[in-house]
Amino acid sequence: xxxxxxxxIALMIWGLGLLAFTGRVDQSTPAPxxxxxxxxxxxxxxxxxxxxxxxxxxxxxxxxRLLISGVNREATRADVQTVTKxxxxxxxxxxxxxxTAANTVGNALETAExxxxxxxxxxxxxxxxxxxxxxMLELKAAMPGVKLFPYPVQTESLNAHRWWKTGPSAxxxxxxxxxxLAILGxxxxxxxxxxxxxxxxxxxxx
Numbered sequence: 001x002x003x004x005x006x007x008x009i010a011l012m013i014w015g016l017g018l019l020a021f022t023g024r025v026d027q028s029t030p031a032p033x034x035x036x037x038x039x040x041x042x043x044x045x046x047x048x049x050x051x052x053x054x055x056x057x058x059x060x061x062x063x064x065r066l067l068i069s070g071v072n073r074e075a076t077r078a079d080v081q082t083v084t085k086x087x088x089x090x091x092x093x094x095x096x097x098x099x100t101a102a103n104t105v106g107n108a109l110e111t112a113e114x115x116x117x118x119x120x121x122x123x124x125x126x127x128x129x130x131x132x133x134x135x136m137l138e139l140k141a142a143m144p145g146v147k148l149f150p151y152p153v154q155t156e157s158l159n160a161h162r163w164w165k166t167g168p169s170a171x172x173x174x175x176x177x178x179x180x181l182a183i184l185g186x187x188x189x190x191x192x193x194x195x196x197x198x199x200x201x202x203x204x205x206x
Contacts, residue, residue: 017177017181018173018174018177021133021173021177021180022160022163022173022177024133025130025132025133025152025173026161026163028129028132028150028152029129029152029153029160031150031151031152031153034062034149034151035149036061036063037062037063037122037124037149038064038118038121038122039064039065039115039122039123040054040057040058040062040063040065040066040067041054041066041067041069041111041114041115041123041124041125042054042066042067042126043069043070043101043104043107043125043126043135044068044070044071044072045070045127045128045131047128047153047157048084049153049156050126050128050153051068051080051083052083052084053126053151053153054066054068054124054126055084055085055086055095057124057126057151058090058094058095059086059090062124063123065118066094066095066096067096067097067098067110067111067114068084068095068096068097068098069114070098070102070106070107071099072099073099077097080097081095096114098110098111104134104135104138105138107135107138107139108135108138108139108141108143109142111139111142115143116143120146121145121146122146122147123139123146123148123149124148125139125148125149125150126151126152126153127153128152128153128155129152129153129154129155129158130155130160130172130173130176132152134176134179134180136148137187138183141183158172160173
């Protein structure tokens, strides 16, 4: 009985967390106007809407440069420009393509390397609404010193408000929530490790 009660409690907590997660996704769009940052990064996916949104932010002067992370290695710069609908002069001067990322972890590492190479301390992050919570966790873990401003883009194929009414929406939300929990667990576990002690201050010469 105790085991069953524990399982029921765990399931209830999991369910409440799922409702909180889906509510957060539902309320995230339309995204508020982001502040001006050093750069803009967009994580690629099935929809091209997020690429268009990120390019628009760049053209509005919200960042100095745009990184498109996770570009298909077979795509050319011309192919990507067509998808983004970017103005050619801005695209040619200020858009960088990242070809190494194959997943969200890769996006975070690719973005962190790009931000470090540019000396950027603040970024606007553009990705799908349901993908934003997990993306922010990964990006913060990869570059803790960089300030991140989320700019979620609504997913047309996902009914975030009534996600439980269709199989695809329910499946996408539940899978994403489980992935999100996995990242939370990983970061909590890593946080239990030994903390690096600050180096002792050098003594002044007498």
